[in-house]
Amino acid sequence: MNSVGEGCTELKREYDHCFNRWFAEKFLKGDRSGDPCSEMFKKYQQCVQQAIKDKDIPVDGIEFMGPNKEKPES
Amino acid sequence: LNKICYKLRRQAFQRHVLTEDVIHREVTPENKLITRRLLTKTNRLPRWAEKIFPSNLSRSVFIIEDSIVDPKSKTFTTFTWNINHRRLMVRKMFFGMNSETHAWTRVQREAWISFCGIRDYFFFVMIQEFGLARFKSNQAKAMKGLEYTLANLQGIEGPSRTLKDTAKEATEKAKETALAATEKAKNLATAAAPQKSSHFV
Numbered sequence: 147m148n149s150v151g152e153g154c155t156e157l158k159r160e161y162d163h164c165f166n167r168w169f170a171e172k173f174l175k176g177d178r179s180g181d182p183c184s185e186m187f188k189k190y191q192q193c194v195q196q197a198i199k200d201k202d203i204p205v206d207g208i209e210f211m212g213p214n215k216e217k218p219e220s
Numbered sequence: 221l222n223k224i225c226y227k228l229r230r231q232a233f234q235r236h237v238l239t240e241d242v243i244h245r246e247v248t249p250e251n252k253l254i255t256r257r258l259l260t261k262t263n264r265l266p267r268w269a270e271k272i273f274p275s276n277l278s279r280s281v282f283i284i285e286d287s288i289v290d291p292k293s294k295t296f297t298t299f300t301w302n303i304n305h306r307r308l309m310v311r312k313m314f315f316g317m318n319s320e321t322h323a324w325t326r327v328q329r330e331a332w333i334s335f336c337g338i339r340d341y342f343f344f345v346m347i348q349e350f351g352l353a354r355f356k357s358n359q360a361k362a363m364k365g366l367e368y369t370l371a372n373l374q375g376i377e378g379p380s381r382t383l384k385d386t387a388k389e390a391t392e393k394a395k396e397t398a399l400a401a402t403e404k405a406k407n408l409a410t411a412a413a414p415q416k417s418s419h420f421v
Contacts, residue, residue: 150239150260158241165242173253174291187245194241198258203282204303205243205258211286211299 151197157190237261238280252290259283 149158164183172179198205237259244256261281287298 147237147240149241150258151241154241161242165245169253173247173289176251176291178251181247191243194243198243203258205282205284208284208303210254210256 149194149197150201150203151194154190154193154197157186157193161186161190250290251292252288255285255287255289257285257287259285 149155161183164186168181168183171177239258239260241258242255243258245254247253259282261283282303283300284303285298285300287296289296
C-alpha cells in the first residue's frame with residue numbers, strides 16, 4: 147500500500163515493517179521494553195505530514211474517535 | 221487474531237483504497253495502543269450524481285480510522301469515517317459472528333464502531349458502499365471472504381445456513397438504509413443544483 151505522499155512510501159514501508167514486528171513480538175505479549183521504531187516513525191511522519199499539508203487534506207482538529215459522539219444521520 | 225481482523229478490514233476496503241498512512245500513534249499510560257490512520261479511496265459516483273455535481277468535485281475520499289488495541293482485555297476497536305463527501309456515503313452495516321456459539325448477532329444498526337474482539341472471536345465486517353447494487357455484490361464477496369477466512373484460520377466448518385439467513389436479514393435492513401441515504405443524497409443534490417455547492421468539495 148502506498149503513502150499519500152508519493153515520496154514517503156519507502157519510509158512508510160520501513161516503519162510498517164518495524165512496527166509489525168514490535169507489535170506482534172513485544173506489545174501483544176505485554177513487553178513494555180521501549181520502542182525500536184521511534185526514529186523511523188519520526189522520519190516517516192515528517193514526510194507524510196508535509197504531504198498532507200501540501201495536498202490540503204483536512205485532518206487537523208479532529209477529536210480521537212470524534213464523530214462517534216455525534217448522532218449518526220439516518 | 222489480529223491477522224483475521226486485519227484481513228476482514230482489508231477485504232472490505234481493498235478494492236478502492238489508494239493510500240494508507242499512520243498519522244498518529246502512541247501507547248497510553250494504560251498500555252493501550254492508539255492509532256490514527258488516513259486512507260484515501262477513489263470516489264466513484266453513480267451516474268445520476270455525476271450529472272448533477274460539479275465536475276471539479278474531488279475524486280478522492282479521505283477516511284480517518286481511529287483504533288485502540290488493548291492487549292489486556294484483548295480487544296481491538298476501530299472507528300472509521302469520511303472527512304469529506306460525508307453526505308454521499310451510504311451508512312455502514314455491521315454484523316458479527318461469535319465463533320464459539322456460531323451464532324450471528326446483529327449489531328445495533330446505528331453502531332459506529334467496528335469491533336474485533338480477540339478473545340471472544342467476534343468479527344465485525346464493515347461494508348461501506350455507495351449504492352445498493354454495489355453493496356449487494358460486495359456484501360456477497362465479504363460474506364464469502366468471512367466464511368473462507370474463518371474456515372481456514374479457525375478450523376471451523378462453515379456455518380453456511382446461519383450465515384445465509386442472517387445475510388438475508390442484513391440485506392433487507394441494508395436496503396432500507398441504502399435507499400434512505402440515496403433519497404437523502406438526491407434531495408440534497410436537487411437543493412444544491414442551482415448554486416455552486418462549495419460544501420461538497
